[in-house]
Amino acid sequence: MTDVTDQDATDTGADRIVTVPNALSILRLLGVPLFLYLLLGPHADVWALLVLVASGVTDWADGKLARLLDQSSRLGALLDPFVDRLSIVATLIGLVARGILPWWIAAVLIGRELVLAPTLVVYRRRGLPPPQVLYLGKGATFLLMCALPLLLLDLAVPATSVVAHPLGWAALIWGTTLYVWTALLYLLQCYRTARAVPPHPSAPGHGRATG
Template sequence: MTTPDDTHPGADRILTIPNLLSLVRLLGIPVFLYLILVLHADVWALVILFLSGFTDWADGKLARLLDQASRLGAMLDPMVDRLYIVTTLIALVARDVIPWWIAAILIGRELVLAPTLAVYRRRGMPPPEVLYLGKGATFLLMCALPLLLLDLAVPATSAVAHPLGWAALVWGAALYVWTGLLYLGQALWIARAVPPSEGQAAE
C-alpha cells in the first residue's frame, strides 16, 4: 500500500476501493480458519489464501492508479498481511504441517515489536518506514504458507510444493527475524535520542 503525504488532500479518506479490498481481506480471515480447521476444506482455504494475496497486490496498484492512498490504508494493509501470516501459521501448526516453534518465533517477533509503536507515538513521530528487506521477508512467507497449504490440499503437487514451501519458509523466517531486530534497534535508538513530546510526556 502506498503511504500518503500528510498534506495530500485525500490522506484522511476512509471509503476508497483499496480500503474496501483490505476490509474484504480482513473478513476473509475467519472464513479461512473455519474452512481449514473445522471443515478441513483445504482446497477452499487455499482459494481464500490466494485471493487474499491477489487483493493485497491489487489494492496497492489501485491506490496508485486511482490516487487513493490514505493513512487508513497504509495502516490497514500491513496489519491484514500480518493477521493472515499469524492465522495461517496457527492453522498449519494445528494441522501438523509445520512445527510449533517456527510459528512461536514468527508470532513472538510481532509481540515484541508491537509495544515499540508507543515509542514513536510518545514522540509525535510516524511509525518507522517499512524496510525493503522486511517486504522481502513478508513476500517469502506469503509464498511459503500457500505452498505448504497446497502440499496439504493437493498431494499430487507435493514433489514441487513441499520443497519450495519449506525453502521460502526458512529464508522468509530468517529475514523476518532479522528485520525485526533492526526495527527493535531503531526503536531503542529513538527512545534514547529523542525525548517524548510535551503533551505525550505529561500523560
C-alpha cells in the first residue's frame, strides 16, 4: 500500500489526474476482474498468480514513483488504498471459492473493513481528514499481500509446496492478527477523536438524529 496520504496530496496542491502512479493504480484495478476470471473460470492458476504478483509489484511502484516524479495527487491518495482493499477482498473471495482458504479467515478480514468504514463519517463530520495510516497496518497489509500469492503458488506449482505452504500460512496468520489489532487501534483513535472534537457546524449530517 502506498504511503501517500490525503494530507500529502493537499499540501502539494496536486489535483492532477493523469499521472504515472494513477495509471498504475488503474492497471491494478483492471487486473482484479482478470484475476478472478483466471482463478475461477479456466482455473489458470499460474496466470492468476502472475496477475496477482504484478498487482503487488505495481502497488509498490506507484508509491515510489509518486515521490520520485513528484506526482502525488488527491486522486491517487483515494484510489490506491481503494484498489488495495478491493484486490485483497477479491483475492480472498477467489481463494475461498477454490477451497484454498477457510471462509472464516476471509470473513474476519473483510469484516474488519466493514467495521472501520463508518469511522470515516466521524472524521468527516468534524471536518477532519482520515487518520494517518499506522505503520503496523502497513506491515499487516504487506504480510497479507505476501501470504495470498504464496498460498496460490502452493496450488499453482505443487513442487513449491514444501516452502510456499508454511510461509504462506505463517504470513497469513501474522497478517490477520496485526490486521485485527490495528482495527482496534483505529477504533480507539476514532473514539478519542469523537470525544475530544465536537462535530463541525458546517459538516454534512451535523444536527441530524442518529437513531
